Amino acid sequence: MKRVTIKDVARVAGVSYATVSRALSGSPEIGEETRQRIIQISKEMGYTPNSIARSLVIQSTKIFGLIVGRINNPFMSEIAYYVEKHARDQGYNLMLCNSGSDLDHEEETYRLLVGRQVDGIIIIPAGADSYERLKPHLGATPTVFMSENLKDLRESYVTVDNYKGTMLGVDYLYSLGHRNILYFGRRLGSLTHQLRAEGYEDACKRYGLTPAFVDSHYTHSSIKKGYALAAELFRTREHLKYTAIMASTDTMALGIIKAADEFGLRIPQDFSLVGFDNINFSSLPKINLTTIDQPKKAMAAAAVDMLIHKINDPTIGYSHRIMEPTLIVRDSCAPLQNNP
């Protein structure tokens, strides 16, 4: 199963392999007749250039590394889809790695990718300390961070305006007449979540509402976590103080939905609910979650463009891009009927 190399086609064509290389890469200094002949022959022989050898000499692999927490997470896979698509359009392939949202594993993965000589790395960081951990390795390979805000990040990133996002949610709920809105989810550890909570808080203040929080100590949002928290809320009848819930995350909102279902509470009749992220779960029948959308496609495109710029001009420094969130209205919110 010997692969056919450039030498083989050169021998057959009766030219040097330099000529073959030039003919196939469309170099202008090759006669048109010989070029056509060489192309013809290489096709017949089934020649495919060895991009490993090519990478070695041109010092570029045309590969991007993409590090996500877990690709089976709907948000991540959505991002990955657009990143792959956009990168491929620009001539780059993608090396996909799961960090498992674990800092050690993430660091190891990052180093592995630079060893693989990828031209650039796009990473959805595992946690708040990712930057600190990755810092010593940065600089060897152009990198852009995505989606998560990190504290004092002196590196390129693209993210959504999380602060504004929750504000949009509160605006909407307020416009429906809600005056007692509970914030449901994480506030600390992650800058992203901090900003979301602050957006909620400031929006409340602006309307003269008193902010209220439900949270606990945990590091990753999940349906299970949301369910546990919500079940506790319903059990203690604490929720009766509020007519609407602003969730920090769609997955948390799903947990709420599950608990509500079990407690016989109806959404939006018994309370309104808005999520954050617009993962594709949320548009499902019976779920129909009103939520804040992160423009995943645009974010992905921005990230790869940013990366390519950085590759073309390494002296460019870093840049930040904060994208606009939008409110997606579905069926989980209703106007407030009776003032409690």
Added chain:
Amino acid sequence: MKRVTIKDVARVAGVSYATVSRALSGSPEIGEETRQRIIQISKEMGYTPNSIARSLVIQSTKIFGLIVGRINNPFMSEIAYYVEKHARDQGYNLMLCNSGSDLDHEEETYRLLVGRQVDGIIIIPAGADSYERLKPHLGATPTVFMSENLKDLRESYVTVDNYKGTMLGVDYLYSLGHRNILYFGRRLGSLTHQLRAEGYEDACKRYGLTPAFVDSHYTHSSIKKGYALAAELFRTREHLKYTAIMASTDTMALGIIKAADEFGLRIPQDFSLVGFDNINFSSLPKINLTTIDQPKKAMAAAAVDMLIHKINDPTIGYSHRIMEPTLIVRDSCAPLQNNP
């Protein structure tokens, strides 16, 4: 931003680069003291071996290509997650590509990956004709097909027993007392779907039930497609003839759920429903779809193991692995109360 090569550390250590290479790769013929010294030095200098150069000489990239329709499809992303994990454990990284479920694009992608010198390719084929299209390129790179059955596939693949899967569904519905079960979804074009339909049909025959089908001409299952079909079914009141529906796919089932919701039909009170695939949507609150599970994790592991075997022994021929489906009982089915 000059990268440090093996020569650099050799110079500093005062040995030849052959020695450095041997020391770092744990070759037994290097003195322990020099090895430690070299390791120390290479660490201090921040040396990371260039795996491109390495790949060129050892004729192996330690990379697998993974071609999926779209990574944002929940089923695909689940597979991808486990493939990456298992492959990485075996020392392989993953190059991810979306084929967009398009045959042309798939073929182009496949060729691209062999040009990239990947050691093997795992592919979830785009359609029934994938094999025909890919045939000329096969043989250069070990390949295993996944999940989709293809006609006369003289290549390695791992899939689930689709025939048995729908049988399980019918068994279950029958055991609940249902005697009028409708099969909802595609039957032709894809061997996978053909098998599912046949499993249903044979199970019906075994119980003396008369099979009934709802399908139409389409090539990809989707919620939208399922919704359209179901809405038509409900509008014509045709569904009253049946007390249960066996859907060809979870996504189709979701379409049914959506339509049912709009027509005021309740599941499982008005009819029972079982899906196929067990995508993670189906476990969501308010959905809770009873369905047939494909053992995605085991399938992924089997695929990469199969690929590694093939790489280690290219003369091994091809092999087929058909995994066991299982019934996942959730809340979309109920015992039949009144015989219609």
Added chain:
DNA sequence: CAGATAATCGCAAACGTTTTCAGCTTAATA
């Protein structure tokens, strides 16, 4: 017709490794 210019093409170095083979020490054996 001599010389110059342009159009093609080949030579060989380079990319950063791994690995074979041979060479050099040093210690052990006869």
Added chain:
DNA sequence: TATTAAGCTGAAAACGTTTGCGATTATCTG
């Protein structure tokens, strides 16, 4: 003491490309 063996190390080839530079031929120009 001479010989052998064992243990380390180095020189160099190989992997399959790209590309700067020089060489060759053909075509003009004067």
